Amino acid sequence: MATLDSKVPKGPIQDKWTDYKNHIDLVNPANKRHIDVIVVGTGLAGGSAAATLAELGYNVKAFAYQDSPRRAHSIAAQGGINAAKNYQGDGDSTYRLFYDTVKGGDYRSREANVYRLAEVSANIIDQCVAQGVPFARDYGGLLDNRSFGGVLVSRTFYAKGQTGQQLLLGAYSAMNRQIARGKIEMFNRHEMLDVVIVDGKARGIIARNLITGEIERHSAHAVVVGSGGYGNVYFLSTNAMGSNATAAWKIHKKGAYFANPCYTQIHPTCIPRSGDYQSKLTLMSESLRNDGRIWVPKNMDDVMAIREGRKKPTDLSEDERDYYLERRYPAFGNLVPRDVASRAAKERCDAGYGVNATGEAVYLDFASAIERYGKEQAKIHNISNPSKEKITELGEAIVEAKYGNLFQMYEKIVDQNPYKTPMMIYPAVHYTMGGIWVDYNLMTTIPGCYCIGEANFSDHGANRLGASALMQGLADGYFVLPYTIGDYLADDIRTGKIPTNTKEFDEAEKEVKDRINFFVNNKGTKSVDYFHKKLGNVMWNKAGMSRNAQGLTEAMAEIKAIREEFWKDVFVPGTANEMNPELEKAGRVADFLELGELFAKDALMRAESCGGHFREESAEESGPQKGEAKRDDENFAFVAAWEYKGEPADAVLHKEELEFKEIELKQRSYK
Amino acid sequence: MNLTLKIWRQKDSNAKGQMVDYKVADISEHMSFLEMMDVLNEQLVNSGEEPIAFDHDCREGICGTCSMFINGEPHGPDRGITTCQLHMRSFKDGDTITIEPFRAAAFPVIKDLVVDRTSFERIQQAGGYISVNTSGNTQDANAIPISKHDADEAMDAAACIGCGACVATCKNSSAMLFVGAKVSQYALLPQGQVEAADRVRNMVDQMDLEGFGNCTNTGACEIECPKGISLENIARMNRELMKANI
Ligand SMILES: Cc1cc2nc3c(=O)[nH]c(=O)nc-3n(C[C@H](O)[C@H](O)[C@H](O)COP(=O)(O)OP(=O)(O)OC[C@H]3O[C@@H](n4cnc5c(N)ncnc54)[C@H](O)[C@@H]3O)c2cc1C
Ligand code: SF4
Ligand code: FES
Numbered sequence: 001m002a003t004l005d006s007k008v009p010k011g012p013i014q015d016k017w018t019d020y021k022n023h024i025d026l027v028n029p030a031n032k033r034h035i036d037v038i039v040v041g042t043g044l045a046g047g048s049a050a051a052t053l054a055e056l057g058y059n060v061k062a063f064a065y066q067d068s069p070r071r072a073h074s075i076a077a078q079g080g081i082n083a084a085k086n087y088q089g090d091g092d093s094t095y096r097l098f099y100d101t102v103k104g105g106d107y108r109s110r111e112a113n114v115y116r117l118a119e120v121s122a123n124i125i126d127q128c129v130a131q132g133v134p135f136a137r138d139y140g141g142l143l144d145n146r147s148f149g150g151v152l153v154s155r156t157f158y159a160k161g162q163t164g165q166q167l168l169l170g171a172y173s174a175m176n177r178q179i180a181r182g183k184i185e186m187f188n189r190h191e192m193l194d195v196v197i198v199d200g201k202a203r204g205i206i207a208r209n210l211i212t213g214e215i216e217r218h219s220a221h222a223v224v225v226g227s228g229g230y231g232n233v234y235f236l237s238t239n240a241m242g243s244n245a246t247a248a249w250k251i252h253k254k255g256a257y258f259a260n261p262c263y264t265q266i267h268p269t270c271i272p273r274s275g276d277y278q279s280k281l282t283l284m285s286e287s288l289r290n291d292g293r294i295w296v297p298k299n300m301d302d303v304m305a306i307r308e309g310r311k312k313p314t315d316l317s318e319d320e321r322d323y324y325l326e327r328r329y330p331a332f333g334n335l336v337p338r339d340v341a342s343r344a345a346k347e348r349c350d351a352g353y354g355v356n357a358t359g360e361a362v363y364l365d366f367a368s369a370i371e372r373y374g375k376e377q378a379k380i381h382n383i384s385n386p387s388k389e390k391i392t393e394l395g396e397a398i399v400e401a402k403y404g405n406l407f408q409m410y411e412k413i414v415d416q417n418p419y420k421t422p423m424m425i426y427p428a429v430h431y432t433m434g435g436i437w438v439d440y441n442l443m444t445t446i447p448g449c450y451c452i453g454e455a456n457f458s459d460h461g462a463n464r465l466g467a468s469a470l471m472q473g474l475a476d477g478y479f480v481l482p483y484t485i486g487d488y489l490a491d492d493i494r495t496g497k498i499p500t501n502t503k504e505f506d507e508a509e510k511e512v513k514d515r516i517n518f519f520v521n522n523k524g525t526k527s528v529d530y531f532h533k534k535l536g537n538v539m540w541n542k543a544g545m546s547r548n549a550q551g552l553t554e555a556m557a558e559i560k561a562i563r564e565e566f567w568k569d570v571f572v573p574g575t576a577n578e579m580n581p582e583l584e585k586a587g588r589v590a591d592f593l594e595l596g597e598l599f600a601k602d603a604l605m606r607a608e609s610c611g612g613h614f615r616e617e618s619a620e621e622s623g624p625q626k627g628e629a630k631r632d633d634e635n636f637a638f639v640a641a642w643e644y645k646g647e648p649a650d651a652v653l654h655k656e657e658l659e660f661k662e663i664e665l666k667q668r669s670y671k
Numbered sequence: 672m673n674l675t676l677k678i679w680r681q682k683d684s685n686a687k688g689q690m691v692d693y694k695v696a697d698i699s700e701h702m703s704f705l706e707m708m709d710v711l712n713e714q715l716v717n718s719g720e721e722p723i724a725f726d727h728d729c730r731e732g733i734c735g736t737c738s739m740f741i742n743g744e745p746h747g748p749d750r751g752i753t754t755c756q757l758h759m760r761s762f763k764d765g766d767t768i769t770i771e772p773f774r775a776a777a778f779p780v781i782k783d784l785v786v787d788r789t790s791f792e793r794i795q796q797a798g799g800y801i802s803v804n805t806s807g808n809t810q811d812a813n814a815i816p817i818s819k820h821d822a823d824e825a826m827d828a829a830a831c832i833g834c835g836a837c838v839a840t841c842k843n844s845s846a847m848l849f850v851g852a853k854v855s856q857y858a859l860l861p862q863g864q865v866e867a868a869d870r871v872r873n874m875v876d877q878m879d880l881e882g883f884g885n886c887t888n889t890g891a892c893e894i895e896c897p898k899g900i901s902l903e904n905i906a907r908m909n910r911e912l913m914k915a916n917i
Contacts, residue, residue, distance in 0.1 A: 052805040067726070068792055070833060071734040087813065120807070129812040130803040132862050134826040141816025159826055165733055166829060173800035180796045188789065211781055240728040274701045279709055280730050412752070415701070415760060479807050527716040529709075573721045578683060579782045581724055582716065 004257070004641055004656040007439040008112040013662050014094075017116045020440075021483055025490035032057035034496070035489050036220040038205055040192045040247050042069030042175065044168055044470060045453025046226030048477025051174035054183035056482055058489075061218055062175070063187045063207060065242055065584075070172045073228050073240040074473065077164025078285050079148060080156035081470040083121040088145055092153040094118045099663060100151045101468060104337070105433070105461020106611035106631060107665050108260070110639070110658065112440060113458045120479040121471055125157055127478055131170040135159050148286075148466040156467045161285065161405055167470055171477070190216070191584065192247045193512045195223055195254050195449060198504045202251075202449035206505075206512045210584065213577040215513055217505045219498035221489055222448045224481065225251055226473075229432035229454035231264065233592045233599065234544075235536025237429035238270060238283040244588040245595050248436050248455050256444035257641035257654060259457035260434035261595065262603035265464050265612045266545050268341035270428035271413055272361040281428040282413060284406055286466060289334050289341070291369040291399065292423070295321040296353040296362050306355050313355070313363055313422050324348055332670040339463055339612045339629075340670055342427035346545050349426070356424055365422035370395035427545065431469060433460045433612065434602075437641040437656070441484035442476060445641075450485060452476035457639065462611025516576045519586045524569040528585045531566045535559060535589070535596050543600045546614040552604040556597055556649060563593040597648035602640055605653065608632035624671050633665050672698045672764035676711065678723055679771045681780050684787075688780065690769075700760035704747060705730060705737065707759055724783040730755040732897065735832030738839070739784055740771040745836035745895050753834060753897045773839035777846070777882045788835050790881040791849065797877035798870040799853045801863040821859050828855035830898045837892035837900075843884030848892040850878050851904035858911050868915035875912055 084097040097118035136144040159166035196204040204219035230245035231237035305311035374395030378386040436451040453473040542555035609629035639656040681688030712722035741747035837848035857863035
């Protein structure tokens, strides 16, 4: 088992990044004009990187499968973005953001990267405000903040419930400025299908024009992949329908190690699945847990009665309900972190207490909050002896002011009024902490190939705190990559244009074309979605929130079998030379079918419970933490980086040992 | 429910298109409109036919990708939502539903229900940004206070998802609501003022070049806009343009 070099600079943690920047090679501005960089993905990570690289003077070619960079999945982020500005004077600092992030990640991230992230976080806000991002303001005209799960300071900046949208529009406008100047060439509706390696270095990509079907060659001195997360390996997730792993998986197959594939975040408050036709899951902001109480019925009879419609949840009295989070975690109650809340909901539903037709839902109840706020309002307004109705009315108004848009969204989808009857929620796959392994420079194990944003593995460890993915995407793109890539490109000033009429491009293009031709010519009988759903089922049941060795071993075999069936029996209508969404999906699902197996293999190897994943064999056996997740620092304080060797089952493990010099490793307790 | 769908099929931008009838059965009222389309497509694939191409991605009403003209209205009969947020409970068993692409000269059809909205991109490239270097050397974000009222109003304008429903519903195919929203966001904030005159002139020029029509104050755009962008933004754009031209 080889060890990996993270290239973390020497010296005290607070000086590493500054020292690094002081010593890297710089590229003369006149020379930058002769250097091309490809950026795949124009979400927060890719968009900000493309704009900044162009600003610096490089020629940028940017690619996205959507019709506009503004539609990248980053647009959907609701809650906010963290930054250690300490505008509220509540004791925030670079160190505290660093500490919270390392602890929240269950001590499985790289200290030096996280410190740098915390360090540049304040700049992100300055940059975005200068670009015209309309963050929320207080009455004095200064920026407002809110607090978010897992931390004790108010450091989250937000733009209503549309923070991701506004940040992305900011990066997109910066891109537009560079497109207008001719420094970015934007390739909308283009999908990267392979990377081209020349003399061991990434020198270009093969892309498909999704309108004409044409296969194109693009060369550059470096390739940056910012293609987002792979949560759709589960079929159902909160990700956009087109989110995929193809770009990341293709660079993996050409030499980039894939790190910690089994680290997935499952978000506890999503709208449950209602039937087999379901195409995706909708997230409800976590802020709802500030006021909602989570429960299922205590007695199985009541569960049945509710499912069959003989009883309503409001018919059950307090003591017929099991407020399981308050029961198990009295200190944090309904506010335990995402992984703990998600697991507890699944545990109750697996035990048979799920309250909807599919058995996969728990209640999130606002009745107590409505009553509490109502009584408070009655006092404030000097209403003596208010009627029950009056209290409800006053309370509902407060709840509406806080969560109105979320309640509306819920009602739209579920067709039930959450003011009158408890909401139903269930955990859903949300974010992937694993991804392409990168060193401190954000370079993969392929020289000249970089990976940023959710597509890489680096900053979140085994779990991600709220509002930190947006921060990482923008930190990578605006402030980190533009420096680190210069160090590499400095050697390329005499290289000249990279030709595309070489055997390396021929070969890569042939591979891509062969695969496409296979799909459109394979006269199978089953649709792409059939296989994707089947894969998703195995992933959720055996490699989901809680896992065990037996299930994971089975999962590996089952996924392999689905993959074999897929290559025999998939049917893709239409032709290669036109817009063909089924063909696009086929390529993505083919890659998910490989990634899924590596995911299960990684999970099997990691015989510890940590962050977003609970390994059933690794639970605390005694003491106050009995039954809770048990991390194993002695054996697993490393990053698992997998090298591709053909079949996913044959992937070879490389370890990057994690060192914790600044922060002491401690058990996470929420009791 | 059982439904009859009349859907626009068009092989590519050069081909002639036509309406084709399809039947779907057992549609649950809990499905979203796009899930109903998925069911139809699965049915088509299983019978060896080409599924209907339509644009979509987030399915949460925020990316602005989905674009369908349903029974004569962009994003269907409900107000304030996108097609992906429309649910089948808005329809009845036995209904016939007409589904067409967004139609406008500046939005050519690519295939079936998919249209090309890159004219919107070019309008924004003409000036829909603030010229600030992305170097990390910008001044502290709190150095320029912005009144909460202005910030909120800028946010309301910035909420536009670029879906193009405003254009599709307008009898003149005008893009004024979209451009008005963009211009307003920057007009309401102090940061972009230095280049305000150039911005509005360039964006409006580009809008005309792209072949969008003029606004005659019908107001259909505001009614159909899924994000409630108000006509006030068009007025603000006109004021900005007037200011720029004096
Ligand atoms: C519903 C939801 C809410 C969230 N809320 C928050 C929040 O409040 N705070 C927070 O910090 N985080 C939040 N997150 C997480 C956060 O939004 C994402 O992690 C982040 O936006 C990812 O950004 P990215 O730039 O890495 O990738 P993306 O935004 O996913 O961008 C990927 C890009 O890659 C392109 N692409 C992909 N594959 C290819 C290919 N093969 N060829 C060409 N182009 C390709 C796409 O077109 C796109 O442009 C949320 C996530 C979801 C799902
Ligand atoms: S103004 Fe409204 S209808 Fe027009 S593009 Fe924006 S969101 Fe869509
Ligand atoms: S699919 Fe994103 S708005 Fe409808």
